[in-house]
Amino acid sequence: MTILQVENLSTYYKTDRGEAQAVENVSFSMKKGEMLGLIGESGCGKTTVAQSILRLIEYPGRIVSGKAYLDGIDLLTAKQDELEKLRWKDISVIPQSAMNALNPIYTIGDQIVESILIHEDVSKATAIKRTEELLEMVGIKKNRFKNYPHEFSGGMKQRVAIAMALSCNPKLIISDESTTGLDVLTQAQIIALIKQLQKDLGLSIILISHDLPMVTSVCDRVAIMYAGKIVELANTQDILKHCSHPYSNGLLNATPDLSNPDKEVVSIPGSVPDLVKPPTGCRFYDRCKARMNVCKEESPDLKEIRPDHFSACFLEGGGYYHVQ
Amino acid sequence: MIFYILKRITTALLALFVIATLTFVLMNLIPGDPFTNEKSVPEQVLKNLRAHYGLDQPLIIQYFKYMAGIMTLDFGPSITSDTRTVNELILSGFPVSAVLGIQALVIAVVFGMTLGIIAAIKHNGWLDYISMVIAILGLSVPSFVLSTVLINYFAIKLEWLPVATWGTWRHTVLPSLALAVGPLAYIARLTRSSILEVLSSDYVQTAVAKGVTGSRLIFRHILRNALIPVVTVLGPISAGILTGSFVIEQIFGIPGIGKYFVQSISDRDYPVILGTTIFYSAILILFILIIDLTYGFLDPRIKLARRR
Numbered sequence: 001m002t003i004l005q006v007e008n009l010s011t012y013y014k015t016d017r018g019e020a021q022a023v024e025n026v027s028f029s030m031k032k033g034e035m036l037g038l039i040g041e042s043g044c045g046k047t048t049v050a051q052s053i054l055r056l057i058e059y060p061g062r063i064v065s066g067k068a069y070l071d072g073i074d075l076l077t078a079k080q081d082e083l084e085k086l087r088w089k090d091i092s093v094i095p096q097s098a099m100n101a102l103n104p105i106y107t108i109g110d111q112i113v114e115s116i117l118i119h120e121d122v123s124k125a126t127a128i129k130r131t132e133e134l135l136e137m138v139g140i141k142k143n144r145f146k147n148y149p150h151e152f153s154g155g156m157k158q159r160v161a162i163a164m165a166l167s168c169n170p171k172l173i174i175s176d177e178s179t180t181g182l183d184v185l186t187q188a189q190i191i192a193l194i195k196q197l198q199k200d201l202g203l204s205i206i207l208i209s210h211d212l213p214m215v216t217s218v219c220d221r222v223a224i225m226y227a228g229k230i231v232e233l234a235n236t237q238d239i240l241k242h243c244s245h246p247y248s249n250g251l252l253n254a255t256p257d258l259s260n261p262d263k264e265v266v267s268i269p270g271s272v273p274d275l276v277k278p279p280t281g282c283r284f285y286d287r288c289k290a291r292m293n294v295c296k297e298e299s300p301d302l303k304e305i306r307p308d309h310f311s312a313c314f315l316e317g318g319g320y321y322h323v324q
Numbered sequence: 325m326i327f328y329i330l331k332r333i334t335t336a337l338l339a340l341f342v343i344a345t346l347t348f349v350l351m352n353l354i355p356g357d358p359f360t361n362e363k364s365v366p367e368q369v370l371k372n373l374r375a376h377y378g379l380d381q382p383l384i385i386q387y388f389k390y391m392a393g394i395m396t397l398d399f400g401p402s403i404t405s406d407t408r409t410v411n412e413l414i415l416s417g418f419p420v421s422a423v424l425g426i427q428a429l430v431i432a433v434v435f436g437m438t439l440g441i442i443a444a445i446k447h448n449g450w451l452d453y454i455s456m457v458i459a460i461l462g463l464s465v466p467s468f469v470l471s472t473v474l475i476n477y478f479a480i481k482l483e484w485l486p487v488a489t490w491g492t493w494r495h496t497v498l499p500s501l502a503l504a505v506g507p508l509a510y511i512a513r514l515t516r517s518s519i520l521e522v523l524s525s526d527y528v529q530t531a532v533a534k535g536v537t538g539s540r541l542i543f544r545h546i547l548r549n550a551l552i553p554v555v556t557v558l559g560p561i562s563a564g565i566l567t568g569s570f571v572i573e574q575i576f577g578i579p580g581i582g583k584y585f586v587q588s589i590s591d592r593d594y595p596v597i598l599g600t601t602i603f604y605s606a607i608l609i610l611f612i613l614i615i616d617l618t619y620g621f622l623d624p625r626i627k628l629a630r631r632r
Contacts, residue, residue, distance in 0.1 A: 054533055087535040095533075100526035105548055105623055115534045148624045164534075 003204045004053075004172055005029040009066030009076075011045075011052045014059075020275040022048045022061070024228045027302065030221070032171075033202045035195070037219035037236075039209055039251075043272060045228040046208045047096065050174045052076070054091060055083060071171055089119040092165040094158075094175040094194075101161055102149040108160045109135075109145035115167045134163040138193060155186035162194065166201075174206045179214075191218055212255050216240055224248050227272050227283040230302060234309035244311040246288045282313075290315060329613070336609045340602060344394065347601045348387055351594055358403040358592045377403060379594075390595075394602065400595035404587075410599035417581030418603075421568030424496055424580065428503035429565050436508040437554065440515025445542065447520060455512060462509025471502040471575045488577040499576045503569055507561045514557060518550040525549075552622055559615040563608035 011023040023045040030036045038046050051057050053068045055075060068075045070091055078086065095101035102111060109131055116127040132142035138159040149157055158178060165173050175194060179187040195218045198205050209215050215222055216236050223233040224247065232245040243249055250268040257263045270287035273279055281296040282288070288295065294314050302312045357379060359370050374380045378389060393400055399410035443455035478498060479487040486495050522528060523546060531545045568582025581600065588596035619626045 056529060056533060084535045084537055087533055089535070093530070093533050095526060095530055097526060101530045103527040103531065103545055103549070104625060114536070118535050150625050 001032045002029050003032040003034075003071060004206075005067075005069040006049075006053065007067045007069075009049065009052055009068060010064040011048050011057055011061060011066075012064050013061045015276060018276045021278055022228050022275060023052060024278070026066070026225075026228075026230050028223055028230060028233055030204060030206070032204055033198075034221065035198055035203075035205045035207060035219045037207045037209065037215035037222040038225065039212055039215050039222060040225035041210055041272070044225045046210075046225055047176055048228075049225075050093070050176050050206065050208055053174065054087065054093065085119070088115055088170065089168045090170055091172045091174070092168065092170040094161050094165045094173060094178045096177040097181055099154055099157060099181060102157060104149055107146050107148055108152070109147075112160075112164045112167050115164055119168050131163070131167070134166055135160070137166070137197070138163045154182050155190060158182065158186075158190050159193070162190075162197070166197070166203075172204045172206070174208065176208045177210070178207075179209070179211075187214070194218075212251055224251065227278065228275060229283060229312065230310075231284065231313070232311045233302065234306075234311075238306070238309045242306070242309070244305055244309070244315070245284075245313045246290045246315070247284050248311075250287075329617075332613050332616075336606075336613070339609060340605055343605045344391070344598060344602055345387075347598055348390065351592075351597050352383060354589075354592065356592055358594065360592065377401070390598065394598075399599035399602070402596050403593045404591045404596070410595045413584060413596065414581060414599060414603055417568070417579060417584065420490060420578060421573070421580030421582055422566050424499055424503060424572075424578065425562075425566035425568065427496060427500040428507070429562055431500060431504035432507040432511055432561070432565070433558070435504075436511030437515050439508075439512040440554075441519060441542070441547070443512065443516040444519035444523065447523075452516075456516070459509040459512040459516075462505045463513075465505070467502055467506060467569065468571050468575060470505055471498070471572055474498045474502055475575075488575070490576075490578050495576075499572050499578060502572050502576075503565060507565060510557070510561070511554060515550065515554050518553045519546060522546050522550045548622060552619065555615055555618055555622065559611040560608065563604065563611045567604050567607060 006029065007027050009023060009026045010021070012019040013022050014020075026045070026049055028036070038049065040046055048057070048061070051061075052063050052066075053070075053075060055063070055078075057063055063076060066076060070086070073082075073086070075083065075086065075091070102108065106114075109128070112131040112134060113124065113127045116122065116130060117124065120127075122130075128145075132145060135142050135145065140156060140159055140163070144152075149160070152160065161178070165175075178194070179190050182190065191214060194205065194207070197203060207215060207219055216239065219236055221233070221235045222239045223230050224239070224245065225231065226247045232239065232243070232248045234242075234244075239248065240252075243252055247268070250266075253266045254268060256265050268287055273283055273286060279285055279296075281294075281298055282291070282300055285291050285295050292314060298314075300312045300314050302310045305311050357374070358377070359365070359373055365373075371380070378386060381389075390400065397411070399414075401409050402413055405413070439455040439458065443452040443459075446452045475487055475498060478484050485497050486492075489495060528541075528545055531541055536545060567585070568578075568580035570582045570586045572578070573580045573582040581603075584596055584600050585604070587593075588600060
């Protein structure tokens with residue numbers, strides 16, 4: 001069953017030089033109980049996609065077009081009061097940098113209880129009880145209910161943020177770079193916790209990250225973004241074994257492999273195009289090793305090259321120069 | 325907590341001692357003495373006057389005598405108004421200045437914060453621009469100009485309120501307003517920028533994502549965080565306002581203590597200079613202590629009593 005269906009989403013940011021096309025024509029869908037990785041380098045539009053779905057884009061940004069159906073309701077055209085009811089109840093966030101995402105002057109318990117009481121018609125005692133259960137579930141002793149955010153370490157705050165995201169049993173959770181800023185060990189613990197919860201509770205999660213090995217180790221499917229567009233979308237095994245898009249190839253080649261220490265790590269030369277005046281053709285044209293004449297003229301659409309494997313490249317069949 | 329307050333009071337007394345000493349030294353470094361201006365007075369009379377106030381003794385003796393006096397809260401006689409003591413000047417003038425000051429402070433805080441909140445919430449809207457124009461006018465128009473405009477309009481043209489002097493509550497309205505406008509503008513600007521900063525913070529975005537809206541968002545998630553810088557400036561502002569303003573008390577003919585701060589220095593009225601300085605410092609230190617105690621309630625990250 002499809003839980004989220006995003007169609008032709010475009011979000012632009014106003015700048016002094018014109019509008020930057022931060023997200024352009026992004027479409028994807030995800031099934032209930034699925035973990036979808038959204039990956040790409042900084043500034044490629046991952047977080048903008050997430051904020052657009054939640055409709056948290058504020059001036060100077062604006063959602064230009066598109067639809068985002070969550071369980072049949074279009075979040076992008078929902079009325080404001082309808083949206084406020086949906087937020088957190090149906091779609092919640094494990095925020096980027098949980099360090100600052102918790103209000104410093106209220107106890108963590110209070111903040112989780114607040115999110116329950118806003119959306120559900122339950123007594124405060126019930127909300128407190130559920131909050132304690134949630135805290136235990138993410139590995140925090142319930143006697144820390146009355147502690148303030150500054151009394152927790154970064155990893156613990158991230159666990160609190162996860163408990164808060166789970167508080168209303170949402171249909172969809174967006175984890176936006178949730179492990180950025182934590183040390184690698186804590187990162188691994190947090191990701192393992194998210195994966196465990198996803199399995200146990202059957203959660204649908206969009207995992208936004210720039211960490212390719214981490215995403216491929218936990219996600220069912222992966223969407224790779226470049227300069228505001230999704231360039232490849234497939235299940236994890238297909239991405240790893242039959243990677244098609246030259247940019248995805250570049251990413252894979254730029255990642256060291258522990259099991260194969262002889263692998264040469266190659267970076268992708270060049271830099272991301274100017275999103276205020278994006279190229280008319282493929283946005284990866286300037287950096288692409290496999291570019292053709294057509295790539296300069298036309299922008300490739302995301303098309304299904306194999307069952308359930310989408311790629312936005314004019315190269316037929318993909319796999320053109322996979323890990324040579 | 326009580327231990328903390330006691331510790332703070334001890335440091336405050338130490339600070340006051342240093343302030344008194346510094347003021348004593350600086351004051352005696354100013355050329356001339358209280359009787360320099362009285363040219364027609366014969367030499368012998370001047371000598372007697374100096375002897376009467378103890379000014380003929382070595383400075384160090386004067387200093388110890390003075391310090392001994394303030395230990396018993398005796399600030400000595402006022403030299404210019406030879407029948408009154410400094411204690412009497414402060415006790416009669418301060419209540420007047422304080423009444424005026426409290427009213428002005430209430431006006432400044434209530435309206436300043438309201439303007440700031442409105443401006444921040446309607447950021448870049450016309451309400452924001454109007455609020456900030458009022459704030460900039462309030463900061464840039466000198467209080468003597470404002471006082472004269474207020475008197476001319478409300479007292480002379482409209483005859484709603486008395487022109488000057490001290491008496492009924494009606495007498496306090498115009499000077500309170502004139503005194504309030506500067507701090508009001510300052511508080512408005514500070515509140516606005518502080519709220520704007522909190523608005524862009526991650527935890528406010530989390531709150532919005534959680535579906536928190538309206539007054540709950542503003543008061544619970546934004547305002548309490550934004551208040552800390554505003555509370556910080558309230559200490560010095562309160563101390564300044566409560567001890568009166570030379571300009572406003574002169575214009576409205578109000579018998580407060582504001583004028584002594586300025587006049588005592590040009591008169592070289594040594595006991596009054598020291599008395600008013602110590603008094604002002606004591607009030608300032610008291611308010612800063614109150615503000616520090618308030619932090620503890622506003623922000624759980626600030627713990628006052630550090631246990632060892």
